[in-house]
Amino acid sequence: xxxYQLLLTWLGxxxxxxxxxxxxxxxxxxxxxTAKKLVESVSAADSGNAATQQIEKTxxxxxxxxxxxxxxxxxxxxxxxxxxxQQLFKDTQKLAPQxxxxxxxxxxxxxxxxxxxxxTLVEFSDYQCSHCIETASVIDSIIKTNSNLxxxxxxFPIRGPVSEAAARAALAANKQGKYWDFRAxxxxxxxxxxxxxxLEIAKSIGLNTDQLKKDMDDSAVRKEIEANQNxxxxxxLVGTPAFFVAKSDIQPGAPATSINYIxxxxxxxxxxxIINQLHH
Numbered sequence: 001x002x003x004y005q006l007l008l009t010w011l012g013x014x015x016x017x018x019x020x021x022x023x024x025x026x027x028x029x030x031x032x033x034t035a036k037k038l039v040e041s042v043s044a045a046d047s048g049n050a051a052t053q054q055i056e057k058t059x060x061x062x063x064x065x066x067x068x069x070x071x072x073x074x075x076x077x078x079x080x081x082x083x084x085x086q087q088l089f090k091d092t093q094k095l096a097p098q099x100x101x102x103x104x105x106x107x108x109x110x111x112x113x114x115x116x117x118x119x120t121l122v123e124f125s126d127y128q129c130s131h132c133i134e135t136a137s138v139i140d141s142i143i144k145t146n147s148n149l150x151x152x153x154x155x156f157p158i159r160g161p162v163s164e165a166a167a168r169a170a171l172a173a174n175k176q177g178k179y180w181d182f183r184a185x186x187x188x189x190x191x192x193x194x195x196x197x198x199l200e201i202a203k204s205i206g207l208n209t210d211q212l213k214k215d216m217d218d219s220a221v222r223k224e225i226e227a228n229q230n231x232x233x234x235x236x237l238v239g240t241p242a243f244f245v246a247k248s249d250i251q252p253g254a255p256a257t258s259i260n261y262i263x264x265x266x267x268x269x270x271x272x273x274i275i276n277q278l279h280h
């Protein structure tokens with residue numbers, strides 16, 4: 001029975017490891033996380049004993065003879081992943097109207113574009129997210145080409161302490177009236193992001209870094225990020241970027257169809273099409 005469990009573990013590890021590295025960079029690395037857990041469980045099972053070594057040999061020989069098994073397992077896994085993501089999308093779309101006030105009418109959020117714009121775009125982003133970096137130029141362009149657009153940013157750091165430091169610095173920069181300049185500089189930065197780099201970027205755009213560091217540790221800034229994380233959790237967001245677009249005067253209780261939810265990267269044309277539809 002023990003040998004059978006280990007066999008299943010190794011097969012699962014092989015399939016999930018392949019899945020984790022064969023898919024494009026994902027917002028929620030479920031496969032990689034599961035593979036890591038499997039590695040830990042196998043390691044804990046005394047990887048040096050004879051039974052484990054024989055299982056490794058057996059699995060290897062079996063897969064050499066029947067490599068199609070891996071392909072079939074991957075296909076099933078990918079199908080389940082797709083179904084899971086589709087369900088998450090539906091859940092978030094359905095939940096969004098419950099959080100209209102927090103999404104669209106939270107006054108302390110950094111805001112760009114036209115403060116009185118008829119359409120509001122809300123973005124959840126992380127400064128270490130490659131898709132957020134790629135989409136930043138799209139947001140800048142869409143603001144320039146739509147004079148009636150209001151843009152709200154929810155700082156949503158999900159990639160560790162450096163992402164959180166960057167988010168706190170951005171909110172602190174907002175207190176000095178340089179949020180959008182700082183955001184742009186962070187996204188344009190090509191070096192590895194560190195706390196020193198964040199402060200260097202802040203100084204380069206004219207921010208008072210001593211005041212910035214004080215504001216970064218302000219409890220209100222930390223609470224704002226925590227509130228964004230709680231909101232994202234309530235909306236079942238699993239990654240960044242994530243966008244919500246609706247008419248600015250939307251009220252609680254509005255139908256789910258009145259809010260456009262877009263998970264992941266989006267082109268300027270796709271975003272423009274949504275804005276045009278809302279104008280009608």
